[in-house]
Amino acid sequence: MKEPLPFDHRPDTALGDALRGVLDPGDAAPFVARVLARAEQVRVLSWDAVLARWARPGVAAALVVSLTAGYLVGRATAAPPAAVRPTVADILIAPPAHPGEVEVVLASVIGNN
Amino acid sequence: MADLQPPPQAARIAQQDEADLVARAVAGEREAFGILVERYAGVARRVARAVLGNPEDADDAAQDAMLSALVKLEQYDPRRPFGPWLLRIVANAATDRRRRRAVRRVEPLDVGLTAGGPRPDTTAERRALSERLRQALAELPERRRIAVVLFDVEGYSHAEIAPILGIPEGTVRSEVFHARRRLRVLLADWKEEG
Structure with a gap:
């Protein structure tokens, strides 16, 4: 047999056929069916993985949303904040809400005299 | 050099066709993935068997590779041919499995590989030749x-084999050359003996 050329780019059909015979895997149909059946399981598993991957941030996000919503609702329904308590000076300086009637004031002044 | 020529029209059409199939498979179309599996089952199993020897292990490795490819389909670059991309995964899967197997157990040498033994008939001769080749x-x-399997059995070019094995094209040429030389000597001896 002739020594092959080092840069021979053509396939050697005799050798190729002999090797093909050695490596022949037989009927492809059962193999294909097996792969496709497993592929279905992989798809299901990958969906599960996607859901699992999203589950943790999803739960965290839901928790944050519910806490925020609770806070906002609670704040809206709670009593308004208590008014700032006036100091003594404020009370003394501030004009009375219902000034006394002039006749009563005068009568009391006259009565004293 | 044939390797440097542009791919023929048929190859370009096939490449486009496969890019479409991959896109459809990524979109969840089972039939598209089925076509790809059917198309590459033979070569994937042969490459795996070239690495592993044992047909059952080879089929397991080829299956793992197909499933791994399915998971990684989105990473496939449709501008490149699909075959070499897939076969790289197959070769890696087979190599990994062989390494694990080597750790697990020490394989006994195949029996019946005796060279130059008696050959009573043609079938036995062919079987013996197959065993010697194996x-x-x-x-x-x-x-x-x-x-050598990708080049002489599957018809891939040196340039296509290079990315599959992750080595330069020149190294592929050298590997094919040395493999052929060894295997051709065996075939020649057999013919001369016969």
Whole structure:
């Protein structure tokens, strides 16, 4: 047999056929069916993985949303904040809400005299 | 050099066709993935068997590779041919499995690989030749084995094999050359003996 050329780019059909015979895997149909059946399981598993991957941030996000919503609702329904308590000076300086009637004031002044 | 020529029209059409199939498979179309599996089942199993020898292990590795490819389909670049991309995954899966197997157990040498034994009839002769070839193939370094199978059995070019094995094209040429030389000697001896 002739020594092959080092840069021979053509396939050697005799050798190729002999090797093909050695490596022949037989009927492809059962193999294909097996792969496709497993592929279905992989798809299901990958969906599960996607859901699992999203589950943790999803739960965290839901928790944050519910806490925020609770806070906002609670704040809206709670009593308004208590008014700032006036100091003594404020009370003394501030004009009375219902000034006394002039006749009563005068009568009391006259009565004293 | 044939390797440097642009791909023929048929190859370009096939490449486009496969890019479409991959896109459809990524979109969840089972039939598209089925076509790809059918198309590459033979070569994937042969490459895996070239690495592993044992047909059952080879089929398991080829299956793992197909499923791994399904998971990674979105990473496939449709501008490149699909076959080499897939076969790289197959070769890696087979190599990984062989390494794990080597750790797990020490394989006994195949029996019945005796060279030059009695050959009572043609069927037995063919079987014996197959066994000798299988043994010779198993004795080659793994990369050389895959290279010669991809080149002489599957018809891939040196340029296409290079990315599959992750080595330069010149190294592929060298690997194919040395593998052929060893295997051709075996075939020639057999013919002369017959």
